[in-house]
Amino acid sequence: MSPPKTPQSAPFEGASLQAFFDLLAVRTGLHVRDKDNGMVTRTLASRAESQKLSAAAYLQKLRSESVDGTEWTQLMPLLTNGESYFERDKGQFALIRDTILPELIARRGSKEGTLRLWSAGCSTGEEAYSLAMATAATLPLGWKATILGTDINAEAIKKARRGIYGAWSFRGVDTATRDRYFRAVAGGFEVMPELRARVSFGFCNLSSSDWPDAGRGIADIDLILCRNVLIYFQRSVVAGVLSRFARTLRPDGFLLTGHAELHDQNVSPLRARLFPASAAYQKVDEARPSFPTASQSPRPPVADLNIKPVLRTLTTRTLPQSTAALSPTERPLSTLTPAPTPQQAPQTANDWYALAQRHADSGHYPEAVECCQKAIALNPAHADAYLLWAHIAEEQGKCNEAKERLKKVIYLAPTRAEAYVQLAAIYQREGDAARARQMRATALKLLQADTSGSDHTELKSHLQELLGESETARPETRRTGERR
Numbered sequence: 001m002s003p004p005k006t007p008q009s010a011p012f013e014g015a016s017l018q019a020f021f022d023l024l025a026v027r028t029g030l031h032v033r034d035k036d037n038g039m040v041t042r043t044l045a046s047r048a049e050s051q052k053l054s055a056a057a058y059l060q061k062l063r064s065e066s067v068d069g070t071e072w073t074q075l076m077p078l079l080t081n082g083e084s085y086f087e088r089d090k091g092q093f094a095l096i097r098d099t100i101l102p103e104l105i106a107r108r109g110s111k112e113g114t115l116r117l118w119s120a121g122c123s124t125g126e127e128a129y130s131l132a133m134a135t136a137a138t139l140p141l142g143w144k145a146t147i148l149g150t151d152i153n154a155e156a157i158k159k160a161r162r163g164i165y166g167a168w169s170f171r172g173v174d175t176a177t178r179d180r181y182f183r184a185v186a187g188g189f190e191v192m193p194e195l196r197a198r199v200s201f202g203f204c205n206l207s208s209s210d211w212p213d214a215g216r217g218i219a220d221i222d223l224i225l226c227r228n229v230l231i232y233f234q235r236s237v238v239a240g241v242l243s244r245f246a247r248t249l250r251p252d253g254f255l256l257t258g259h260a261e262l263h264d265q266n267v268s269p270l271r272a273r274l275f276p277a278s279a280a281y282q283k284v285d286e287a288r289p290s291f292p293t294a295s296q297s298p299r300p301p302v303a304d305l306n307i308k309p310v311l312r313t314l315t316t317r318t319l320p321q322s323t324a325a326l327s328p329t330e331r332p333l334s335t336l337t338p339a340p341t342p343q344q345a346p347q348t349a350n351d352w353y354a355l356a357q358r359h360a361d362s363g364h365y366p367e368a369v370e371c372c373q374k375a376i377a378l379n380p381a382h383a384d385a386y387l388l389w390a391h392i393a394e395e396q397g398k399c400n401e402a403k404e405r406l407k408k409v410i411y412l413a414p415t416r417a418e419a420y421v422q423l424a425a426i427y428q429r430e431g432d433a434a435r436a437r438q439m440r441a442t443a444l445k446l447l448q449a450d451t452s453g454s455d456h457t458e459l460k461s462h463l464q465e466l467l468g469e470s471e472t473a474r475p476e477t478r479r480t481g482e483r484r
Contacts, residue, residue: 029207029237036431084123087172091277094363112142121229122149125160132198150204163191166458212248230261251285260397277363349379383413417443
């Protein structure tokens with residue numbers, strides 16, 4: 001006969017487990033997919049056991065706390081993927097700089113004003129500061145911007161407010177951009193005071209009905225960026241969030257999400273507008289006249305921050321005269337910065353790869369992929385081309401394609417730690433924590449064995465933190481699949 005179970009080992013199963021899932025859905029909107037059941041169950045059991053609580057006692061503890069309470073703050077990062085870095089989707093940020101911000105300014109028809117931007121689900125702040133960087137490089141004289149970053153994770157908000165990031169957080173931007181908006185300090189790079197002044201952070205549970213809320217700054221927003229958040233929510237919760245987003249936006253305001261997050265969702269009263277880099281969802285004011293003509297659009301010089309000179313020329317960004325008078329649904333798809341063209345026709349695989357990078361930086365993903373393919377045709381072992389192709393596929397929500405490209409990188413360059421790290425992030429989002437841990441452990445070993453002289457301190461610390469977290473809260477025995 002089996003010995004009776006102790007309170008701390010009481011099972012998380014059946015009606016007890018469903019009660020946890022229901023609580024997660026009600027409090028946070030989190031939808032536990034079938035393939036994630038094992039991961040979520042073991043995470044809950046681990047948290048309960050660490051406090052010597054039975055399943056029933058742990059459930060009561062969560063019920064008695066608000067979502068910004070101590071235990072929820074510890075639990076939520078273990079159930080969602082909060083990894084972020086600056087300008088994570090270059091295509092969307094090019095769209096913001098080159099099209100959305102200039103259009104918002106032109107629609108106001110005035111020489112000065114303030115734009116309000118919201119990073120909804122900002123994690124540790126990289127996305128919110130990326131929006132601040134975009135406004136600093138784009139807004140004309142007389143215009144200001146305020147950026148709000150919110151998240152359900154109170155610990156992430158603390159880090160965002162601190163504003164200090166390691167080198168790994170800057171893997172999506174060049175050194176000149178980093179050095180313009182950040183200063184080197186002990187422990188990494190700190191946001192410049194002038195940029196920090198544009199950004200504020202706060203707690204927001206998107207699944208709650210307590211917003212829009214002008215008192216917290218969640219109202220009259222011109223642009224909402226909400227990436228890789230809605231994928232965790234139940235369909236009914238997503239519908240509620242979209243309805244509140246629509247009420248939060250100003251007339252003609254925009255919503256940007258992850259590429260595949262709303263593909264089967266009714267976005268009304270927002271209207272979808274398709275651009276080469278991304279879909280955008282706009283709140284159209286039917287009573288307003290059509291888009292102002294170019295002569296009405298503000299054309300003052302760019303009002304940039306009083307910080308280090310940038311190593312590129314900043315020019316006023318306005319919409320082409322030939323398209324300025326068109327209504328939102330009539331606007332063509334070519335309003336982004338024109339695709340870069342080479343000084344001379346590419347001759348080598350590296351030439352095609354360099355052109356692919358320029359296309360990707362401009363948000364022209366199809367052209368970038370085509371150039372990657374041409375580089376690979378000339379040099380089938382071009383790991384960099386496969387890696388860039390993988391980055392683009394992931395940003396477009398094509399996770400299976402991204403995984404295939406990353407596996408090719410690993411085959412061609414088995415010591416390329418970045419490929420393992422990126423593959424781990426995809427596995428984590430898919431709920432395959434065991435595979436994610438395996439990839440991260442391999443990447444850490446590669447970095448520890450690296451003798452090139454490169455500084456991997458921040459990335460190694462990041463991986464050690466993730467692996468340590470999985471040791472305590474995500475046991476090695478947890479598996480959601482046995483695929484190779």
